Amino acid sequence: MADLEGELRRVLTGCVGEILARSVLQTSLRTTGVDLSLLTLRDADTLREHLDVALKLYVKDDPRRRAASLELATLLRRAVGRPSNPVQAPRKQSVEITQEAHIVLARSVGRDLCAGAGCPVSTQIKIATVVSELARNIIQYAGQGVIDIEIADTTPPSVLIHAIDHGPGIADVDGVLGGQYRSKTGMGMGLLGAKRLMDEFQVSTSPGLGTAITARKFLR
Amino acid sequence: MDDGKIPIIKLYGNLVVPIQVALSDRLVARLKDDVSNEIEASAPWGLVIDVSGVDIMDSYITRTIRDIALIARLMGVRTVLSGMAPMIAMTLVEMGMELAGVATELNLELALDRLRRERDEAGHDAASPLVEQLGAPAESVTGDGRPRR
Numbered sequence: 001m002a003d004l005e006g007e008l009r010r011v012l013t014g015c016v017g018e019i020l021a022r023s024v025l026q027t028s029l030r031t032t033g034v035d036l037s038l039l040t041l042r043d044a045d046t047l048r049e050h051l052d053v054a055l056k057l058y059v060k061d062d063p064r065r066r067a068a069s070l071e072l073a074t075l076l077r078r079a080v081g082r083p084s085n086p087v088q089a090p091r092k093q094s095v096e097i098t099q100e101a102h103i104v105l106a107r108s109v110g111r112d113l114c115a116g117a118g119c120p121v122s123t124q125i126k127i128a129t130v131v132s133e134l135a136r137n138i139i140q141y142a143g144q145g146v147i148d149i150e151i152a153d154t155t156p157p158s159v160l161i162h163a164i165d166h167g168p169g170i171a172d173v174d175g176v177l178g179g180q181y182r183s184k185t186g187m188g189m190g191l192l193g194a195k196r197l198m199d200e201f202q203v204s205t206s207p208g209l210g211t212a213i214t215a216r217k218f219l220r
Numbered sequence: 221m222d223d224g225k226i227p228i229i230k231l232y233g234n235l236v237v238p239i240q241v242a243l244s245d246r247l248v249a250r251l252k253d254d255v256s257n258e259i260e261a262s263a264p265w266g267l268v269i270d271v272s273g274v275d276i277m278d279s280y281i282t283r284t285i286r287d288i289a290l291i292a293r294l295m296g297v298r299t300v301l302s303g304m305a306p307m308i309a310m311t312l313v314e315m316g317m318e319l320a321g322v323a324t325e326l327n328l329e330l331a332l333d334r335l336r337r338e339r340d341e342a343g344h345d346a347a348s349p350l351v352e353q354l355g356a357p358a359e360s361v362t363g364d365g366r367p368r369r
Contacts, residue, residue: 104242107276125276125307129315132278136245190279193315 004036004079008072012051015068016058024054036079044076089116092150095135097165098143103135110149114159117151119219126197127159127217133190134163134213142167142210158199158218166210173203226251228258234266234335235259235297236328240273248284255288259295266335267292270328272303282317289322298338300324302331 005025012021028050029036034043051072059065093113095106110131114124131147138145145165152160170176176191195201200216226247229236235258237251255267269285271277277285289299301324312319325331 100245104244107242111276122307122310125311126314128276129278129311132276133280136278136280189283189317193279193317196315197311
C-alpha cells in the first residue's frame with residue numbers, strides 16, 4: 001500500500017514546492033494530531049480542512065488549488081479505516097507434539113493461524129478439528145511428532161497441514177481411509193473424518209519410518 | 221497434576237454437566253469416571269451434557285461423550301446432549317460422525333424440559349393401584365412405594 005504521507009506530500013509539492021509542502025503537511029499533522037496510520041473519517045475531514053486553508057494561502061491559481069484539494073480529499077477518504085502498516089499475521093507455525101496437552105495447543109495454533117489469514121469460522125473449526133485428530137493419532141500411536149500448519153500461496157490460497165511422526169506406521173491405510181474400520185477403531189474414524197474435511201489428503205506410512213500426512217484445504 | 225475438572229451439578233433430580241472449557245483428553249476421561257460415580261451416588265433421573273462452551277469436537281471427544289451417554293443409560297439414566305453449536309454440528313456431519321442413541325436438544329432449557337416431561341409421563345404409568353386407593357398423590361410415590369426424589 002502506497003505511503004499516504006508520501007502521497008499527500010507529492011500533491012502538495014506539485015502546488016507549493018517541496019519545502020513548503022513538507023512544512024505545510026508537518027504543521028497540519030501536528031496541529032490536528034491526526035494519525036495517518038489509523039485514519040478515521042473525522043480525522044480525514046479535519047486534516048483536509050487544514051490542508052485546504054494552507055492551499056488557499058499559498059496557491060493563487062483557483063483551478064489548480066481546487067484540483068489539488070480534490071486529490072488530497074480523495075487520498076484521505078480512501079485511506080480511512082485502513083491501517084497503512086498492518087501487522088502481518090504469521091503464515092506458518094510448527095507445533096511439537098510430545099504430550100497430550102499439545103493436542104489442545106496445536107488446535108489453537110491452527111485455528112489462530114487461520115483466523116489471522118481471514119478464514120471464515122467454519123474453516124477455522126475444520127482445520128482445528130483436523131489438527132486435533134492428527135495430533136491425537138501422533139500421541140496415541142507414535143508418542144511424539146510434529147505438526148506444521150501453513151497458509152500457502154496457492155491459487156486460491158490454502159491451508160496446509162503437515163503431520164510427521166516416527167512411530168509404527170499405519171497398517172492398511174487404504175482400508176482405514178476407505179471406511180472399513182468405521183466405528184471400530186479409534187484411529188480409523190479420526191483419520192477418515194479428517195480426510196473428509198480436507199480437499200487433499202495424502203498419507204505416507206511405513207512400519208520402519210513412521211507416518212507423514214499432508215492435508216490441504218483451499219480457502220474459497 | 222490436576223488441571224481441574226468439569227463440574228457436575230445436581231438440578232431438579234437430574235445431573236447437569238456444563239462443559240465450558242477446551243476439552244483435553246484427560247478432562248474428558250476424568251469426566252467419564254466422575255459422571256459414572258455421581259450417577260451411583262445420587263441416582264438421578266436424567267443427565268444433561270451441555271456442550272455450548274465447547275469450541276472443537278473431534279472424533280475422540282464425540283465418541284467419549286457418546287460413551288458417557290451409553291454408560292448412563294446402562295445405569296438407568298436418560299441422557300440428553302444439549303447446546304451443540306451449528307458449526308460443530310456441521311463439521312461432525314461432514315466428518316461422518318454420528319451420535320446414534322443419544323437424545324439431543326438445542327439448549328439446556330429444552331433438555332431439562334424434555335427430562336421433566338419424560339419423568340411426568342413415566343410417573344403416571346408407574347403409579348400403583350394401591351397408592352391411588354390410599355389417596356396419595358400419584359406423583360409423590362414411585363410404583364414400589366418409595367418416595368420419589
